[in-house]
Amino acid sequence: MPVTVPSVKGIPWRYCSYWDEEPAAKLGISLLRLGICRPEDWTGSAVDFVERGFRRFCKQNRIDVVRRVWDGELLLMDQIFDMTYRERQEARADAAEPNQTLFLVGRFNSAASVPLGSTLSILAQQDPMLPAAFYAGIRHCLWKWMCVYDYCSAFNDAKDAMLAMEESELKDSVYPQVATAVPPWLRNRLKMNPSRALRLLREIEPNLTGKLPQKLVGHVLDMFRLSEGYAPAWPHRLIRQYPEIEALLEECDGIGAGCLLNWYEDDPVSACFDEQATYLGQNGPPEPTHLRIIHLSQSHSDSDKQVRGLFDYIGALLRSLASAAELIEIIRSIDDEHIREHRLQSALPVEPSSAGIREE
Amino acid sequence: MTQRVPRRRAQSRRRRACFKDRRFASVMSALQAVAAGGGASFTDPMLEQVKQCPEAFKAGEFLGKMFDAVKYDFGEANNEDRLLPPPGVVMPLV
Numbered sequence: 001m002p003v004t005v006p007s008v009k010g011i012p013w014r015y016c017s018y019w020d021e022e023p024a025a026k027l028g029i030s031l032l033r034l035g036i037c038r039p040e041d042w043t044g045s046a047v048d049f050v051e052r053g054f055r056r057f058c059k060q061n062r063i064d065v066v067r068r069v070w071d072g073e074l075l076l077m078d079q080i081f082d083m084t085y086r087e088r089q090e091a092r093a094d095a096a097e098p099n100q101t102l103f104l105v106g107r108f109n110s111a112a113s114v115p116l117g118s119t120l121s122i123l124a125q126q127d128p129m130l131p132a133a134f135y136a137g138i139r140h141c142l143w144k145w146m147c148v149y150d151y152c153s154a155f156n157d158a159k160d161a162m163l164a165m166e167e168s169e170l171k172d173s174v175y176p177q178v179a180t181a182v183p184p185w186l187r188n189r190l191k192m193n194p195s196r197a198l199r200l201l202r203e204i205e206p207n208l209t210g211k212l213p214q215k216l217v218g219h220v221l222d223m224f225r226l227s228e229g230y231a232p233a234w235p236h237r238l239i240r241q242y243p244e245i246e247a248l249l250e251e252c253d254g255i256g257a258g259c260l261l262n263w264y265e266d267d268p269v270s271a272c273f274d275e276q277a278t279y280l281g282q283n284g285p286p287e288p289t290h291l292r293i294i295h296l297s298q299s300h301s302d303s304d305k306q307v308r309g310l311f312d313y314i315g316a317l318l319r320s321l322a323s324a325a326e327l328i329e330i331i332r333s334i335d336d337e338h339i340r341e342h343r344l345q346s347a348l349p350v351e352p353s354s355a356g357i358r359e360e
Numbered sequence: 361m362t363q364r365v366p367r368r369r370a371q372s373r374r375r376r377a378c379f380k381d382r383r384f385a386s387v388m389s390a391l392q393a394v395a396a397g398g399g400a401s402f403t404d405p406m407l408e409q410v411k412q413c414p415e416a417f418k419a420g421e422f423l424g425k426m427f428d429a430v431k432y433d434f435g436e437a438n439n440e441d442r443l444l445p446p447p448g449v450v451m452p453l454v
Contacts, residue, residue: 025394032388039383046394049387098397 021046022098023078026296028053030307033300050076061315062322069325070258072108074290074314080105080235080248081285100297104233104310106290106317108146108258111273112328114138117183117263118338119216119331124185126204126213132189133200134220139261140194141223142324144232145317146258146289151190153257154178154272161275177268198224212330219327226320230313235291242293253284264335290317 025046031037037053054076063074078099083091116138120131142148158175170176182190201217201224208214239246257277262269280286292310296303410416 021394022397025391028391029388029395032384032391039380039387042387042390046391049391 019092019098020078023100023102023296024050026303027076027102027294027307030300030303033304034308034311036307036311057311057314058318061318063318065322065325066318069112069328070108070321071110072106072258072289074106074317075104076294077103077105079103080245080288080291100295102294102296104290104292104294104314105288106233107286107288108256111149111257111260111277113260113262113265113270114328114331115262115264115267115335116331117267118334120183120185120263122334123213123216126208126210128185129189129200130204130213130217131183131185132192133197133204134217135186135190135261136192136194136197137201137220137224138324138327140197141220141227141320142259142261144227144230145321147255148259148261149257149269149273149276150261151178151182151269153276154269157272157276158268174268174271178272181263181268183263212334215330216327219323219330222323223320223327226316226323230316233290233292233313235287238291238293245291249287251284252287253282254280255287255289256280258289 028037028046028049031050031053032039036057037049041049041052041056043049043052058074078101079088079091080103116135120135123130123134139148139150155178158178162170162173162175165173165175198221201221205214205217205221208217235245235249239249257273260270260273262273292313294306294310298306
């Protein structure tokens with residue numbers, strides 16, 4: 001009687017070596033005690049167990065909304081950088097025991113464009129101070145979780161670039177336009193203190209008319225609330241505590257921005273950003289935006305406290321970015337509306353040619 | 361006035377809680393075994409199933425060689441082992 005190729009059911013598709021399993025099991029114990037992982041997440045692999053709990057936690061904290069705007073990764077890893085199979089084997093050959101540390105690594109693969117010009121003009125109709133408070137608020141809250149490329153970054157880059165340029169070159173250059181393209185509502189108010197911005201937003205909010213301004217301001221106030229008490233986990237902050245990280249970070253080539261605060265798409269701020277982004281990562285991988293260390297050789301209570309702190313941070317990051325993502329979607333729809341209106345006023349023929357339709 | 365919970369429902373709740381506790385404890389002890397470096401002695405569900413069906417080893421070995429041949433493209437070396445499925449195995453065409 002012939003036998004068929006057996007099918008082994010109910011097993012995970014991925015298996016890891018015990019070197020990977022051991023650190024994951026140590027983390028998994030804390031996650032199970034804290035209720036982040038559940039007994040039903042157990043499939044026989046500790047790595048799988050941690051991944052299931054981590055995924056569910058991220059989903060509960062609205063990572064799906066965050067992904068609508070941001071392209072990036074939030075990973076629990078045993079190394080700061082991705083390694084090929086061969087590199088991993090080589091690193092393992094030098095080590096005497098499985099890793100006693102894990103890392104939370106967060107990075108953005110691209111910067112989300114936030115064209116603020118049209119939104120600021122809507123807010124200016126409500127209160128002359130509102131655009132400046134809104135801009136300072138959104139900038140401050142985003143800086144908690146990522147590098148933001150904005151007018152100030154563009155101004156400094158333009159200033160540096162102009163030093164090396166001839167006067168004749170400046171005429172055709174975009175750099176002098178950076179300073180002149182600032183919306184009128186923000187002139188002399190670009191550096192408003194975030195705490196003053198928050199106070200102003202709270203004062204103005206009850207008097208806002210219309211759902212759109214209420215939504216816009218409401219989201220910024222939410223971002224303030226959700227990120228309160230958290231400091232950004234920039235990698236360089238760990239250097240004093242773990243000097244070995246310095247050598248790893250030296251191999252990196254800058255840190256990628258997670259957000260571009262411009263006035264309109266293709267404006268001088270965007271042009272400066274494009275110029276900078278071209279050179280990023282040419283001499284090494286970009287630095288991660290978030291880096292936190294998890295020590296696995298600690299007592300139960302210390303380990304639980306550490307993991308609780310880490311997951312509180314991840315939760316705050318995701319919830320705050322989810323609110324920011326909803327705000328950015330509104331800002332983009334306002335900008336789209338502005339572009340549509342301006343196109344209607346342009347001199348398009350009544351019966352456009354096929355080329356005209358494509359352009360439109 | 362306190363509400364009385366029907367006895368059957370209370371028993372079923374207790375049973376469920378007991379099952380949850382047992383499940384929690386068994387997962388915790390499995391994790392502790394792996395964390396203590398005793399992962400090799402831990403009961404692996406895949407190994408358990410494969411033990412019950414030893415043909416899976418041979419089929420797995422055969423498929424592994426086949427994939428290696430495709431991946432590394434060894435060509436037609438004369439000293440290469442012939443790739444043969446275990447006797448009596450029916451290979452699905454899909």
